[in-house]
Amino acid sequence: EVLLVESGGGPVKPGGSLRLSCAASGFTFSTFTMNWVRQAPGKGLEWVSSISGSSSYIFYADSVRGRFTISRDNAKNSLYLQMKNLRAEDAAVYYCAREAFGDLNPFDFWGQGTLVTVSS
Amino acid sequence: DIQMTQSPSTLSASVGDRVTITCRVSQSVNSWLAWYQQKPGKAPKLLIYKASTLESGVPSRFSGSGSGTEFTLTISSLQPDDFATYYCQQYNTYSPRTFGQGTKLEIK
Numbered sequence: 769e770v771l772l773v774e775s776g777g778g779p780v781k782p783g784g785s786l787r788l789s790c791a792a793s794g795f796t797f798s799t800f801t802m803n804w805v806r807q808a809p810g811k812g813l814e815w816v817s818s819i820s821g822s823s824s825y826i827f828y829a830d831s832v833r834g835r836f837t838i839s840r841d842n843a844k845n846s847l848y849l850q851m852k853n854l855r856a857e858d859a860a861v862y863y864c865a866r867e868a869f870g871d872l873n874p875f876d877f878w879g880q881g882t883l884v885t886v887s888s
Numbered sequence: 889d890i891q892m893t894q895s896p897s898t899l900s901a902s903v904g905d906r907v908t909i910t911c912r913v914s915q916s917v918n919s920w921l922a923w924y925q926q927k928p929g930k931a932p933k934l935l936i937y938k939a940s941t942l943e944s945g946v947p948s949r950f951s952g953s954g955s956g957t958e959f960t961l962t963i964s965s966l967q968p969d970d971f972a973t974y975y976c977q978q979y980n981t982y983s984p985r986t987f988g989q990g991t992k993l994e995i996k
Binding site for chain 2: 803805812813814825827829830872875879881
């Protein structure tokens with residue numbers, strides 16, 4: 769069974785930093801592109817970042833480029849999102865999502881999300 | 889960047905109704921479009937990919953159609969479990985993987 773479990777969310781002050789983690793199990797993690805998607809309270813889904821299985825390809829949304837860093841540790845079956853210089857508009861539930869196997873595919877499995885709140 | 893526009897934003901319907909949600913894309917994404925269902929407090933769930941292919945386990949009352957810039961999600965006979973928010977997403981490009989703004993399907 770595919771399982772994605774996010775952690776690391778919590779309250780942070782504007783300008784602060786936070787590192788999210790996503791523990792994966794039930795599939796060969798290293799062969800799948802992984803993504804972070806966020807959802808601000810009461811709002812829609814916003815894709816944040818993606819990383820290929822070997823970390824060769826990394827992409828970011830314009831809204832987070834230069835402040836967020838996506839990474840993965842295939843030996844630990846884990847995905848990370850380092851967030852710096854956080855702003856009020858970064859407050860959201862952050863989901864990790866697996867991209868279906870192959871090139872350019874939809875997100876077939878999602879974690880339950882971890883909540884990030886940004887407030888002074 | 890590719891823009892996605894869903895309509896309507898909110899849809900009120902009754903159990904048994906046939907409903908259609910539209911997703912318009914600012915430039916062609918061929919058939920590389922997916923639909924997701926999200927219930928309150930839950931993660932999104934993939935329903936349809938490649939515009940019209942049903943994900944395993946998704947009831948056959950769901951169907952998708954379209955290509956290029958206009959797509960539709962149809963639920964043939966609404967069931968109580970179907971009241972949720974639906975999102976389209978294009979995956980024709982690596983970045984960004986744009987989502988539509990969502991359509992909330994409410995009970996009339």
